[in-house]
Amino acid sequence: MKASEVRGHLDGLLLSVLESGPLHGYAVITAVQERSNGVLELRKGTIYPALNRLERLGLLDSTWESVGERRRRCYELTDAGRRSLDTERKVWREFTAAIGSVLEPAQPRTAT
């Protein structure tokens, strides 16, 4: 499953995997993939712009880290990011509850 279906909930995913500690972009991709049991395969063209956007919004902080000659950009949750993650989780619950109640209403009887 690609993130195409994730529209609007990507930010929550990113914030969530960063909750337990800083990660660089590439690691964010694998973290999401692992935590979803391989189901969610985010693309670079998806997460890099998203991480930048989240930083601009003040939800993430990034620092360049050097491993030898190679540079990595490490992203970390800010306090605002943590609060936002909290909100994202609430929205997610409301969202699933709403769709769920339409999609799978109280035990639909097949053939009365």
Add this chain to the structure above:
Amino acid sequence: MKASEVRGHLDGLLLSVLESGPLHGYAVITAVQERSNGVLELRKGTIYPALNRLERLGLLDSTWESVGERRRRCYELTDAGRRSLDTERKVWREFTAAIGSVLEPAQPRTAT
């Protein structure tokens, strides 16, 4: 909440409210709204093109109904539509499970 967040799951919603019987477009809107406890407010510009698309895909059948001089277009699930609804529900469960496991991972001591 608008359907903007519903991206990719709108079809399932529409098929779902039509499962218990034919409805015309306007009634679909109110049905979705009622079944989601007023949370999901679909727009005409959202559902009419969607219903047409679903008909083109063979998932719905439409018939014009006359109430006095006024014409209504009634949509009804086809067999393919029913099968598709089944698939949509499976996808929805997988989707929520995947996002959920990233967004709210292994919550220790939570009855869920």
Add this chain to the structure above:
DNA sequence: TCGGATAGGTTGCCTGACAACCTATTGCCA
């Protein structure tokens, strides 16, 4: 007779995820 609710649309805009592309370093294998 007029306005609002009902009913069915269409058009164009905007958002956001993605594919395709680019750069550079590191490590491994031939």
Add this chain to the structure above:
DNA sequence: TGGCAATAGGTTGTCAGGCAACCTATCCGA
């Protein structure tokens, strides 16, 4: 030693789809 894959970070253009705005028409009550 040279070349290639994996790692790492990006940008650009495209495309789908939900939405606002708009249009038409009927029906009913004030």
